Amino acid sequence: MQEVQRLASAVVLxxxxxxxxxxxxxxxxxxHPGLSAQQRAAVQDLCFGTLRFLGHLDAVLEALLDKPLRDARLASLLRVALYQLEFTKAAQHAIVDQAVRACERLGPASAKGLVNAVLRxxxxRRPQLIAQARHSDVGRFSYPQWWVDKARRQYPRHYIAMLDAxxxxxxxxxxxxRRRTTMAGYLAQLEASGVAARAIGEAAxxxxxxxxxxxxxxxxEGLVSVQDAAAQCAAPLLDLRPGLAVLDACAAPGxxxxxxxxxxxxxxxxxxxxxxxxxRVRANLTRLKLTAHVVCGDACDPGSWWGGRTFDRxxxxxxxxxxxxxxxxxxIKWLRRAADIAQFARTQARMLDALWQLLASGGKLLYATCSVFHEENQLQVDQFLERHRDARRLILPRVETNPQQPAGQILPDERHDGFFYALVQKN
Ligand SMILES: C[S@@+](CC[C@H](N)C(=O)[O-])C[C@H]1O[C@@H](n2cnc3c(N)ncnc32)[C@H](O)[C@@H]1O
Incomplete structure (x- = not known):
């Protein structure tokens, strides 16, 4: 466990x-090619878990320290060990003991005593510390404060469920x-292989x-692909028919x-x-025995790759x-900055304007993001419609998971990632 803790804390750092x-x-x-699959999975689990609950773990750690730790490596190791103690079933004495040993390689002898004291x-004081950490937004939700504030402002009734999801x-x-099998046929194959599963959509x-x-x-063999249920909503919305010329403008990984x-x-x-x-697009197409023209180019600058034939979709x-x-x-929660959202929105607007020129009259463009923020979603589309009087937004029949959400917005829940879709047609 010591090596796993040490590697995980280095990754988190x-x-x-x-x-x-x-x-x-x-x-x-x-x-680390020598790590077993089990060790690699354990490191991954600790990294994901620690980052998932980082805001909470930091609030707990702060309450346990007299003054902030100057050694970032030590702080990272403590976060990982606290994650294990609070969120995993590993034996507590082993977590503490191994974290103290892992710390031997990090710094002065006094650090061992500190790690031992903090974890013990x-x-x-576990219940009291956990309750206390949950008093702040960051300690309660484990997102940066700007993110919680924006979510609360944009989704006053749903932000708690959304952040928790x-x-x-x-x-x-x-x-x-469905080119290769049917839902019933594949479910039967899973059952025969002893894999428990259920259908949650037409193809999901x-x-x-x-x-x-x-x-x-x-x-x-290409019978299935891994794809979230919300991402599976995209293709059926495009009303695809044989022979249509279609551009997938941001295709990877496919x-x-x-x-x-x-x-x-x-x-x-x-x-x-x-x-x-x-x-990765090519690899996916090969596995699934499908073909497409795969092109490397900038969707904001079609002049550098576009042949001049308009697309139907x-x-x-x-x-x-x-x-x-x-x-x-x-x-992502800790790498994004508040200012990034406006920057993404500017790039998206440029891309939409450039792509609009490539769409045939009567053609349809499906705008998609895996964001929940309005600036990238409904505000983006509203501004696009203001700029392009030849664009008409169509009603999406099937993607709304909650009628109280803005049109096209799927919020993250147990079954779905957060996604946004808007379909516009050119006059
Ligand atoms: C959300 S991902 C696309 C996921 C993909 N549609 C799928 O379902 O697997 C966004 C993609 O946009 C690509 N991208 C970013 N800027 C681009 C640009 N200016 N032109 C074309 N592609 C771009 C990125 O490389 C990335 O692969």
Whole structure:
């Protein structure tokens, strides 16, 4: 456990210095090839959990210290150990003992005494410390204060459920490839393999227990893909028919690209500005035996890649704050700054304006974000409609999970990531 704690606290430290959790997990795999799959999973679990509840853990830690810790590595180790003590079932004495040993490699001998004292003190005063930490917004919700304030302002009736949903462990949802199998056929295959699951949508299957893709029946053969239920709403909204020219303007890693191709024989261009991520689009298409024109280019600058033929449908699944998917990426809560939201909104507006020129008359553009913030969603669309008098917003029949939300807004809940969709048609 000591090595796992030490590695996890190093990852958390680097994330708090600005690195993404995904890239740090990749570095861990590269630099520690000797770790067993179980150890790697344990490190991952500690990193995700610590970042998920970081605001709370920091409030607890602050109450346990006379003055703030100057050694960031020590603080990171204590956060990880506190996460284990409060949120996991590991034996308490082992957590404390191993954290003290892990600290031996970090600093002066006095640090060992401090780690021991802080963790034992937590165990003695646990209920009081937890209650006290929950008095502040950051300690209660484990999001930065600006995020809680914005959520409260924009969703006065739902922000608590929304923020709490962002701290859940995400479910594993599959999309059944209806070109290759049927929902009933695939559910029967899962049952025969002893995998408990249920259908939660036309093509969406929720597994009772998440598992690695290598252990998902039919995954390698292309019968299913991993895709959240809210993300699965995109492709059916585009009313796809054989022969339509479709642009997926921000395609990587290709989840929605593949879904569109599974629904109809369309002529699809999959564009993304990130060449490395486009490799994942190609890999997904190969696994699913689908084809598209895969293009590396900037959606804000079509002149550099566009051949001049207009598209009947455009999916603009734009880069955004990703504030709707923090349960899958808890580092986002601590890496984003309040000012980032306006910056994302400016880029999204530029992208929408550029893409609008590529849409055929009568064609439809689906704007999508995995954000919950109005600036990137309904305000963005309202401003777009002001700028483009030839655009008309269409009513979305199926995505509203809660009629009290603004149109097209799906808030994160047990089954869905937070997503936003707006469909506009060109006159
Ligand atoms: C939300 S992700 C897309 C997810 C994808 N649609 C899916 O369902 O798998 C946003 C993508 O936009 C890409 N992107 C960012 N800026 C871009 C630009 N200016 N032009 C094209 N793609 C861009 C990013 O590389 C990223 O892959």
């Amino acid at each position: 680097r994330v708090l210095a600005g690195r993404s959790l995904d890239s740090e997990m990749a570095v861990l795999r590269r630099d 003190n937590f165990l003695r 962002g701290n859940l462990r995400p479910p594993l949802t599959l999309r059944v490839n 299957v929720l597994l009772d227990q998440p598992r690695p893709v290598a252990d998902i029946p039919g995954f390698a 989840g929605k690209t593949a879904h569109m191709l599974e629904l109809a024989d369309i002529d699809l261009t999959a564009l993304d500005s990130d060449g490395a991520r486009l490799a 455009i999916l603009a699944d734009v880069p955004c704050s990703a504030s709707g998917v923090v349960r899958r990426h808890p580092d």
